[in-house]
Amino acid sequence: MKPELQDIRSQFPILNREVNGKKLIYFDNGATTQKPIGVIDAESQYYKELNSNVHRGVHFLSTQSTIAFENARKSVQQFINARSENEIIFTKGTTESINLVAQSFTSLLQKGDNIIVSRMEHHSNIVPWQLACKGRGLELRVAEITSDGLLDLQQLASIIDDRTKLIGIAHISNVLGTINPIKEIVAMAHSNNIPVLVDGAQSVAHLKIDVEDLDCDFFAFSAHKMYGSMGVGVLYGKEKWLEKMPPYQGGGEMIKNVSFDGTTFNELPFKFEAGTPNVAGTIALSEAIRFMQAIGIENIGKCEHELTNYALAKLTDMGNINLFGPIQNRSSVISFLLQNIHPYDAGTLLDKMGIALRTGTHCAEPLMKFFGINGTMRISFAAYNSIEEIDYFLESLHKVKQIFE
Numbered sequence: 117m118k119p120e121l122q123d124i125r126s127q128f129p130i131l132n133r134e135v136n137g138k139k140l141i142y143f144d145n146g147a148t149t150q151k152p153i154g155v156i157d158a159e160s161q162y163y164k165e166l167n168s169n170v171h172r173g174v175h176f177l178s179t180q181s182t183i184a185f186e187n188a189r190k191s192v193q194q195f196i197n198a199r200s201e202n203e204i205i206f207t208k209g210t211t212e213s214i215n216l217v218a219q220s221f222t223s224l225l226q227k228g229d230n231i232i233v234s235r236m237e238h239h240s241n242i243v244p245w246q247l248a249c250k251g252r253g254l255e256l257r258v259a260e261i262t263s264d265g266l267l268d269l270q271q272l273a274s275i276i277d278d279r280t281k282l283i284g285i286a287h288i289s290n291v292l293g294t295i296n297p298i299k300e301i302v303a304m305a306h307s308n309n310i311p312v313l314v315d316g317a318q319s320v321a322h323l324k325i326d327v328e329d330l331d332c333d334f335f336a337f338s339a340h341k342m343y344g345s346m347g348v349g350v351l352y353g354k355e356k357w358l359e360k361m362p363p364y365q366g367g368g369e370m371i372k373n374v375s376f377d378g379t380t381f382n383e384l385p386f387k388f389e390a391g392t393p394n395v396a397g398t399i400a401l402s403e404a405i406r407f408m409q410a411i412g413i414e415n416i417g418k419c420e421h422e423l424t425n426y427a428l429a430k431l432t433d434m435g436n437i438n439l440f441g442p443i444q445n446r447s448s449v450i451s452f453l454l455q456n457i458h459p460y461d462a463g464t465l466l467d468k469m470g471i472a473l474r475t476g477t478h479c480a481e482p483l484m485k486f487f488g489i490n491g492t493m494r495i496s497f498a499a500y501n502s503i504e505e506i507d508y509f510l511e512s513l514h515k516v517k518q519i520f521e
């Protein structure tokens with residue numbers, strides 16, 4: 117049974133605090149979600165009782181840390197329905213997961229090959245490819261979008277050729293809330309023998325992720341956007357690719373033997389995990405998964421969907437507002453502009469009223485260019501948000517409008 121909203125909210129200590137003398141309304145979940153007490157406790161418990169390096173010692177604490185760390189890998193594997201734990205690489209976050217693929221995978225390519233990413237990508241799924249392409253003489257192509265913020269699948273099909281070696285695409289746009297048709301894109305790509313990397317930063321906390329069903333080749337996400345800790349991320353990769361790809365970083369843990377005559381590398385997944393990881397944060401990721409599963413990911417998505425529809429309808433009624441992104445089949449990210457009011461000014465005033473939202477380009481400058489704007493305001497919801505919070509936000513937005521009229 118789905119817990120009541122109050123039971124969910126009570127697990128988040130930060131939601132009780134005030135900001136600028138007002139009750140906090142946290143609508144910046146696209147940037148990072150707040151953390152439930154289970155996650156906070158798991159982190160502090162680790163340092164109080166278990167702190168020790170993983171995979172390195174025969175002593176009690178190291179063994180227990182390693183078991184908990186590897187259990188987290190198992191949780192993630194089950195959570196996204198990966199075939200094997202070998203397919204789960206722990207990283208610092210989505211950004212590092214994508215950089216890993218961008219550097220390692222492209223080392224298998226030939227000068228003149230090309231990679232495709234879309235115009236709606238976060239910079240994290242653009243710049244790593246630019247860096248890799250520049251270094252290796254590869255071409256970066258852009259899949260364009262339509263004016264209502266959908267991926268233009270026809271144009272995408274038209275830029276694929278026999279030198280296309282990978283397509284990188286966001287599952288959900290962090291600006292538009294567009295949910296991209298990953299299965300359709302994967303089918304198109306695979307019919308041309310092209311692997312697909314999905315940037316799941318904005319989907320993992322809102323949709324049930326099943327990498328087997330999506331059939332994507334890589335899936336990247338961050339723990340901190342799904343109620344977990346900062347500095348922890350995941351790269352899922354099909355074993356057939358990860359086996360072929362060379363290590364991304366060198367150091368401890370990723371080797372089997374080191375000598376100056378030649379070093380041999382560890383097996384998957386350790387081949388891609390150089391150095392001491394964020395053990396506490398990784399173990400806490402298991403708690404974040406438990407938190408989401410206790411509510412039910414479908415339930416979270418459904419509640420957020422209701423909040424989104426409610427907010428979209430009320431914002432539309434407000435008038436003098438530009439809403440970006442599709443009307444339907446979208447996620448709980450809403451970007452908008454009030455006519456003649458700079459997002460930064462509105463955001464600053466809303467902050468004074470206790471509301472945390474995001475203003476600016478949202479690390480998606482090519483997308484801003486497409487719409488001919490310099491930024492937007494953005495609200496984005498999580499499992500603990502409520503209709504009452506949206507009502508307060510709308511009232512506050514009215515006040516902001518009045519101030520500028």
Ligand code: 7TS
Nearest residue numbers: 146147209210211238240290317318338
């Ligand atoms: N990809 C997408 C689609 C994102 O939304 C973000 C972060 C990232 C990648 C990078 O994730 P990181 O955890 O490695 O930093 N997006 C946002 C945002 O929308 N506002 O702040 C960060």
